[in-house]
Amino acid sequence: MAGYEDRDGLIWMDGEMVEWRDAKVHILTHAMHYASSVFEGERAYNGKIFKSRExxxxLIASAEALDMPMPYTVDQIEAAKEETLKASxxxxxxxxxxxxxxxxxxxxxASAKNPVRMAIAVWGWGAYYGDAKMKGAKLDIAEWKRPSPExxxxxxxxAGLYMICTISKHKAEAKGCSDALFMDYRGYVAEATGANIFFVKDGEVHTPKPDCxxxxxxxxxxIGMLKDRGITVHERHIMPEELDGFEQCWLTGTAAEVTPVxxxxxxxxxxxxxxxxxAKAYEELVRS
Incomplete structure (x- = not known):
């Protein structure tokens, strides 16, 4: 597989379809220096993007949080994604x-005078954790912690929030692991580098409260699928010492889908x- 900069195809960029290799930005792009960037990762199944509008x-809410006024509406973003998916x-x-x-x-x-830009790219991507979807992923425990909302x-x-994710995942992979688990600034179990986490104990599900x-x-x-099945879900703070008492564990994310740990x-x-x-029910849902 060629590097991501050297592929055939088209990328939607600021309202136009651009040849893949020509989708470039200047070296003095503000985002490259100051992390003024937000993004979404989504999957299409059978030609339809799952939860696309959400x-x-x-994406717009994230841009607003970073004081970047969005130049496109939700409907315009939806149309652009559909156009790019079709072109792929x-x-x-x-x-x-x-x-x-x-x-x-x-x-x-400061970058208030600089334009807010947008691009959409589409490519084929298989299982995020490879064969871990069958046998269970192996996670390291990260040295870094998820920061306070303050x-x-x-x-x-x-994009800036993923700096410690890259560091932690590199260290995890060097140890033969698929990913790393973060604790938060208080010491509670938080999430993996790019996925949320769930645990099972005595038929009930426990997952960290997403407050940071x-x-x-x-x-x-x-969570909605579990509740529809009548399974109790506890969204709460989980201490690291509780990990020994859980029987099952899985990760969730657009890229990860549902991956056992x-x-x-x-x-x-x-x-x-x-x-x-x-995992099976999620696979059926996204393809329904």
Missing amino acids: HSER GLQDAYVRAIVWRGSGEDMGV TIPVHAKA FLNGITRQTV GEIGPHRFEVGELTQEI
Whole structure:
């Protein structure tokens, strides 16, 4: 597979379809220097983007949180995504919409004079964790912590929030793990580097309360699926010492979908019946 900068295809960029290799920005783009960028990761199944409108709405909310006035409405973003997906020729695909402060009159921390730009790219992307979807992912425990809401806009899907995710995932992969689990600034269990986390104990589900990290769209979908099945879901603060008492574990995210977890550091989990049931049901839902 060629690098992401060297592929055939088209990318939607500021209202126009651009040849993939020509979709470029200037080196003095504000986002490159000051992380003034937000994005969405979405999946299309059978030619339809799952929860597309919710993603577009969140993209606008994230941009507003970073004081970036969006140049497009939800309806315009929806139309642009559909156009780009159609141009890709793919039915099952990953869709990346990104909004950023471009280059302009400002080249310091402030960037109010610089244009807000947007692009959408579509490509084929299989299982995010590879064969972990069958046997269970292996997670490291990250050294970094999810920050306080008083320090950063934690509910925005902002590029800057992923800096510690990249560091932590690199360290995890060097140890032979698929991902890393973050604690938050208070010491509670939070999330993985790009996915929310769920645990099972005595037939009930426990998941961290998203008060300092992104309340994922897939997370919300899975909680709804569990409740529809009459399964009790506890959204609460979870202490690290509780990990030993949980029987099953899985991750959720647009890229991750529903991926079972077999290990987190010294803790072990079975890829149990409920985990398999929810993973299968989610796969059926997104393709329905």
